[in-house]
Amino acid sequence: MVIENADQLIVTHESVEALIGQKLSLAAFSQLSGVLTGIPFVKVIVDRSQDLIHFLNHSIYQFHGDYIGEKLLGISREEVDRRIDEFNRLFYLTSERRFYIGTLGLHLSAQGERFFTLETVEIDSMNSDMVKFFYQYVKDHLDSSLPLLFKPASHFQEGLMSQIDPSVVPRVFSHEIFSSSSFVALNHGHAVGRLRAFRSEEEYRRAFSTLEWFDILAMSRVPDDIPRVSGIINSEHTTPLSHANVLAAGWQIPNSIQIGILEQIEKEDLNGRWVDYSVDSNWDRIQLCKVDRPVDTSHRSSWIVQRIKLEEPETTHTPIVELRQLRMVDRYRYGTKAANLGELSHLLEKGSDRLTGFYRVRRPPRENLLPHLAEFLKVSEFSTAGDFSHAASEFLKQNIRVPRGLAIPFSIQQEFLESSPRIQQAIGKLKMALELKAREVDSLCLTLQSLIRSTRVPETIREYIDSQIAEYLGGVSSFVVRSSSNAEDLENFSAAGIYESINHCTTAENIFRSIKEVWASLVSPRSVRLREEVGISLDDCYMGMIIQEEVMPETSSAKDEVIGGVMVTNNPMALHDFRNVYINVSAHSVVQVVHGAELPYQYLYNVVEGGGKTISLGESSSDLSDVQKQMLQRLAFAGRLLQSHFSPDYTFSSPMDIEWLFGSEGLYILQLRPYSR
Numbered sequence: 119m120v121i122e123n124a125d126q127l128i129v130t131h132e133s134v135e136a137l138i139g140q141k142l143s144l145a146a147f148s149q150l151s152g153v154l155t156g157i158p159f160v161k162v163i164v165d166r167s168q169d170l171i172h173f174l175n176h177s178i179y180q181f182h183g184d185y186i187g188e189k190l191l192g193i194s195r196e197e198v199d200r201r202i203d204e205f206n207r208l209f210y211l212t213s214e215r216r217f218y219i220g221t222l223g224l225h226l227s228a229q230g231e232r233f234f235t236l237e238t239v240e241i242d243s244m245n246s247d248m249v250k251f252f253y254q255y256v257k258d259h260l261d262s263s264l265p266l267l268f269k270p271a272s273h274f275q276e277g278l279m280s281q282i283d284p285s286v287v288p289r290v291f292s293h294e295i296f297s298s299s300s301f302v303a304l305n306h307g308h309a310v311g312r313l314r315a316f317r318s319e320e321e322y323r324r325a326f327s328t329l330e331w332f333d334i335l336a337m338s339r340v341p342d343d344i345p346r347v348s349g350i351i352n353s354e355h356t357t358p359l360s361h362a363n364v365l366a367a368g369w370q371i372p373n374s375i376q377i378g379i380l381e382q383i384e385k386e387d388l389n390g391r392w393v394d395y396s397v398d399s400n401w402d403r404i405q406l407c408k409v410d411r412p413v414d415t416s417h418r419s420s421w422i423v424q425r426i427k428l429e430e431p432e433t434t435h436t437p438i439v440e441l442r443q444l445r446m447v448d449r450y451r452y453g454t455k456a457a458n459l460g461e462l463s464h465l466l467e468k469g470s471d472r473l474t475g476f477y478r479v480r481r482p483p484r485e486n487l488l489p490h491l492a493e494f495l496k497v498s499e500f501s502t503a504g505d506f507s508h509a510a511s512e513f514l515k516q517n518i519r520v521p522r523g524l525a526i527p528f529s530i531q532q533e534f535l536e537s538s539p540r541i542q543q544a545i546g547k548l549k550m551a552l553e554l555k556a557r558e559v560d561s562l563c564l565t566l567q568s569l570i571r572s573t574r575v576p577e578t579i580r581e582y583i584d585s586q587i588a589e590y591l592g593g594v595s596s597f598v599v600r601s602s603s604n605a606e607d608l609e610n611f612s613a614a615g616i617y618e619s620i621n622h623c624t625t626a627e628n629i630f631r632s633i634k635e636v637w638a639s640l641v642s643p644r645s646v647r648l649r650e651e652v653g654i655s656l657d658d659c660y661m662g663m664i665i666q667e668e669v670m671p672e673t674s675s676a677k678d679e680v681i682g683g684v685m686v687t688n689n690p691m692a693l694h695d696f697r698n699v700y701i702n703v704s705a706h707s708v709v710q711v712v713h714g715a716e717l718p719y720q721y722l723y724n725v726v727e728g729g730g731k732t733i734s735l736g737e738s739s740s741d742l743s744d745v746q747k748q749m750l751q752r753l754a755f756a757g758r759l760l761q762s763h764f765s766p767d768y769t770f771s772s773p774m775d776i777e778w779l780f781g782s783e784g785l786y787i788l789q790l791r792p793y794s795r
Contacts, residue, residue: 136185137173141259147224152176155691156301156402157223162236164218164255165190171259173222182219183209190217199483210242218244218252222260223269228298234260235269235290241727242271246281253287269295272729273747293732293741296720297355300377303399303691304350304358307372309334310409311348315380315389331651334395336379340366342615343644346651347371349395351404353379355734357718358690359702361615364775367690368612368794372397376404399691426611426652431604431660436527438586441664442467444525446764453602453662456525458764458790463520465763469511471503475762475770481696490726494755510759517752519786522594523666524586525602530579531637531661538573541566548641549656560643567638575630583633584626587665594667597623599632600789601639602662605654612794614775616645617661621668629665637661669781669788681705681746682779683718685753686793687761696771698722699754703742721747723754730754749780760790 137146142160150173151158161174161182172185179185183205187198198205209219219242223235236256238244244252249268257266267290270276279289296302314329315336316322322337326345329335334349342361344350350366350373357363366373374397383389388408396405432451444452444460452460477487488506492499495509535541544566551559591597599620606613618639620632639645640661649659683703689695703719719742720734730751732741742750762770775793779786 133178134175135178136175136189139170142173142222142261144261144264146173147222147261150175151224152180153400153402155303155399156299157225159221159223161185162220162222162256163190164252165216166218167216171255182217186217202483203489206241210239213243213245213248218248218255220252220256222256224264225295232264233290234264234266235295236266237269237271238275240272240275240724240729240731242275244275244278246278249275249278250282250287272724272731273744274729276732291732293735296734301401301403302355302375303397303401304352304356304363304375305367305371305373306397306399307349307370308394308396309349309372310392310394310412312411313383313388313391313393313395313406315383317380334393336383338380345644346648349373351376351379351395351406353377355717357702357720358700359684359686359775364612364614364794368610368614372404374404379404379406382406426608426654428604428608428654428658431528431658433528433532433660436529438524438526438530438583440590441520441523441525441666448525450604451527451529451662452525453528453604453660454607454791455600455602455789456662456664457602459520459523459664459787460525461764462518462760462787462790465511465760466515466518466520469507470763471507472763472765472770473510473514473759474503474506475765475768476758477762479770487726490728494728514756514759517785518756519784521598521667521669521786521788522591523664524590526583526633526663526665528604528660528662530583530663534573534575534579534637535570537576537579538569541569541573544569545641545656548646552646552650552656559646563641563643563646566641570638570641571631571634573634575634580630583630583665587626587629591665591667595624596668596670597629598664598666598668598788599623599629599636600664600666601636602664603640603660604662605640605649605659607791610794611649611652611654612791613645613648614794616642616648623668633663633665636663669779669786681742681749683777685757685776685778686773687757687776688773688793689722690793697724697726699725699757701750701754703746703750704736705738721750723751725754725758746780749785753778753785756785764790764792766792 134149137150147160150160161176163172163182163186174185183198184195187193187195208215209217220236220238225233225235227233236253253268260266267288269290270279311332311334313336314333319341329345331346331348333347335347336351336353338354339352339356340350340362344362346369349371352375355375363373372395392409392411394407394409429450436451441456441460442463444457445464446457446461448460449457474491477491479486481487489499492501495513497505497509548562548566551562601617601619603617618636620635623629623632640659646656681703683701685699685701687699689698689700701721701723704716717736719736719738721730721732723730730747735741757774757776761774764774765772773793774790776790777788779788
């Protein structure tokens with residue numbers, strides 16, 4: 119090792135480890151920086167005891183703690199890892215700390231001007247005086263040609279900034295940077311295909327029948343009903359949790375937001391041309407370049423030969439039951455959605471020993487995360503496994519509700535279909551067309567759907583459903599009729615948004631019309647086509663149903679608490695981030711989120727140390743209230759506990775996709791399913 123006193127650089131094997139005590143020039147920034155989500159960054163440490171600033175080389179030190187241990191405390195990385203929680207308290211949670219730790223990002227504004235941001239970690243508990251000291255110390259050691267803005271890393275820090283004069287500590291918020299960002303990697307990947315750019319949804323609709331599996335779609339926001347394609351480029355901001363983007367994630371195709379892409383396509387004459395398209399979150403934009411058309415485009419990608427296997431369903435003599443009577447194993451009779459809601463109801467009533475599974479797994483360098491869960495649940499970290507499970511179960515009981523509902527089995531659908539010779543004849547024609555790969559498949563699907571909608575439900579079926587609703591859901595004024603198929607939420611086939619669910623059903627006629635609409639959605643041209651592509655035969659597909667009381671938030675007296683949305687129990691934009699879950703919020707309805715009809719609020723919530731961060735305000739001009747954010751923190755922890763219970767294996771790492779609503783009586787889970795990533 120050589121210390122170059124002139125520039126205070128630590129050099130090892132010709133690599134710069136850190137710049138110490140000197141101003142950070144743009145050239146030095148470039149030499150030391152790493153890149154995350156397209157943003158160059160440099161780690162910074164202020165050592166108060168030595169009155170020195172350290173700018174770290176990211177290629178050598180990926181963690182502040184490793185550098186502090188080795189260079190400033192004389193402690194090995196192994197020792198730092200072993201004592202990580204102790205050091206985190208010393209580095210981030212004490213007011214008399216020796217080290218002030220942060221990250222410098224180099225950004226480009228919407229006007230093309232560069233600026234630095236200074237950000238600590240989300241758990242950092244600096245007070246206002248500490249923030250002012252840290253900001254000024256770092257600013258004094260930066261290239262003065264660029265402004266420095268403090269970027270709060272949590273809602274706590276956002277609140278702290280209200281106590282500080284903006285002229286003393288200028289600031290920029292995460293949602294402001296996100297809203298002006300020109301690139302977001304929604305799904306990593308690479309594809310070669312024909313680029314199809316559409317300036318409007320009407321233009322897309324006119325060309326819909328010409329879309330092929332090898333096409334790469336570029337438009338403002340790709341709509342829900344996309345066929346299976348090879349890539350997606352959104353030219354406006356959207357949410358990863360819209361149905362279209364969830365499907366893209368499940369299909370494992372490159373998907374991104376790239377502002378200005380339509381103008382680039384027009385300028386470079388790429389529309390209709392074959393291109394090489396790549397997405398990576400470490401880049402600052404997509405890679406898109408013209409290539410020659412492949413000689414053979416009949417050979418489809420690997421997904422076309424990935425055959426999906428279904429469990430053998432039970433389709434005879436199955437009763438209508440209350441949702442709370444079902445367990446996960448009942449999916450082969452009632453469908454996945456109904457079985458999951460039944461399992462959740464059972465969990466809330468009986469508890470579960472699996473709830474703490476995620477927190478018990480080793481997350482290097484930690485043996486487990488139980489001390490953090492203990493702090494949230496307000497129990498001792500030395501509690502027994504039973505005490506932890508009991509506390510987790512009680513937390514869910516106190517915070518979660520499932521709307522009452524009935525589960526209608528596959529056998530009712532079968533009885534209805536078999537009651538009509540015309541429907542049976544139409545099904546036979548569709549099966550033959552599918553086998554022959556005939557061009558008439560779509561028209562036969564539409565004919566069959568029309569027959570299902572127009573055929574009267576036999577009186578025996580109608581009276582049976584009506585009597586069960588009257589007995590178990592009497593007094594409910596508005597219902598939701600939800601699809602619950604066996605051909606959804608499968609490995610490599612999510613089916614997000616391809617089956618119907620209908621809200622605001624207030625009369626018996628509404629309900630029975632909606633039931634037939636949901637049955638008909640099983641044979642829509644799109645659902646049939648998407649299933650056929652992965653080898654799911656029409657013979658193997660069945661549709662169950664959920665008839666559920668509709669939670670009516672507009673009647674709530676606590677208006678401030680009426681919000682709904684979708685949560686996934688991971689960070690879809692950083693899949694190795696085990697701390698955070700991602701929540702989308704709408705002040706209008708969950709439907710607005712999943713259909714991409716509006717740009718929702720977007721949040722990350724830490725389910726280890728706690729705390730949240732606003733990523734986007736969506737189409738709103740102001741953030742949610744503190745009360746609402748506190749609810750979202752409880753929702754985030756509830757989601758992580760539910761992930762553990764519903765995990766298909768013992769890593770407890772498979773994320774869940776959860777639709778939820780806060781009404782006047784608390785948090786309702788409307789549906790939950792595996793999240794396909």
